[in-house]
Amino acid sequence: MSVSGARGEGTLQVALADDQALVRAGLRALLGQQGVRVVLEAEDGESLLARLERTAVDVVLSDVRMPGVDGIKAVRRLRERGDATPVLLLTTFDEPDLLLEAARAGAQGFLLKDAAPEDLHEAIRKVAGGSTLLQPVSTDPIRSRYRYHADDAPIAPFTAREVAILRLLAGGYSNREIARAMFLAEGTVKNYVSAILEKLDTRDRTRAVLKAITLRVI
Structure with missing residues (x-):
C-alpha cells in the first residue's frame, strides 16, 4: 500500500x-x-x-x-x-x-x-x-457493443428528474454537487439515486450509468 x-x-x-x-x-x-x-x-x-x-x-x-x-x-x-x-x-x-x-x-x-x-x-x-x-467516452459504441436483453430493461420508467440526475452521475458528480446543481437537498438526491439503482437493478453507480447508456435512458 x-x-x-x-x-x-x-x-x-x-x-x-x-x-x-x-x-x-x-x-x-x-x-x-x-x-x-x-x-x-x-x-x-x-x-x-x-x-x-x-x-x-x-x-x-x-x-x-x-x-x-x-x-x-x-x-x-x-x-x-x-x-x-x-x-x-x-x-x-x-x-x-x-x-x-x-x-x-x-x-x-x-x-x-x-x-x-x-x-x-x-x-x-x-x-x-x-x-x-x-x-x-463516446456512448454510441457502448450501445452497439453491449446490448441488454428485454429482461434487463428498467423495472419502471424514469422521470425527467431521474434522467437529469443520471446524466450528472455519468459526468462524475457527487450527490452534494448534484444537489447544488439541481437546487435539491443532498438527502433528496440520495433518495433519487437509490431509486435509479433499483430501477436498473444494480447497486453500483458506474454500472448503472453504463446500463442507462446502453438502454438509451441517457
Whole structure:
C-alpha cells in the first residue's frame, strides 16, 4: 500500500505513467500550468507500481496502452494490494471494451487523449474528490457493443428528474454537487439515486450509468 498523506493543502499531486517520454513531458508541462504537481513518472505499469509504494499521490494519471503491465493491469494490481488511490486512465482509443475493463479493474476515470486541457484538469479534480468520470467516452459504441436483453430493461420508467440526475452521475458528480446543481437537498438526491439503482437493478453507480447508456435512458 502506498504511503499516505500525499497532498499539501490546495495542491494536487499526481503520478504520471506513459511509455512515451514526449507525452509525459507535455502532460507534465500542461499540468504544471494548471497548478497540478507531477511527483513521480513511470514508463510502464511495473515501474508505476514500484514507485507508488514509496510515494503517495492524490491521483494516478496513466496511459492505457503500455508495454508489459498496461494501465488496466496496473489498476487491478493496485486494488489487489489494497491501494485505493484514484486512477484516471488516458487513451487514444475510443473503445467501449476499454471503458468496461477499466471500470471492472477499479479505475475512477477514463478520458480520451484528445480531451481539452480544461477537461483533463476537471477530471483530475473530480476523481481526486471521490467522483467517477465516464462522460468523455463516446456512448454510441457502448450501445452497439453491449446490448441488454428485454429482461434487463428498467423495472419502471424514469422521470425527467431521474434522467437529469443520471446524466450528472455519468459526468462524475457527487450527490452534494448534484444537489447544488439541481437546487435539491443532498438527502433528496440520495433518495433519487437509490431509486435509479433499483430501477436498473444494480447497486453500483458506474454500472448503472453504463446500463442507462446502453438502454438509451441517457
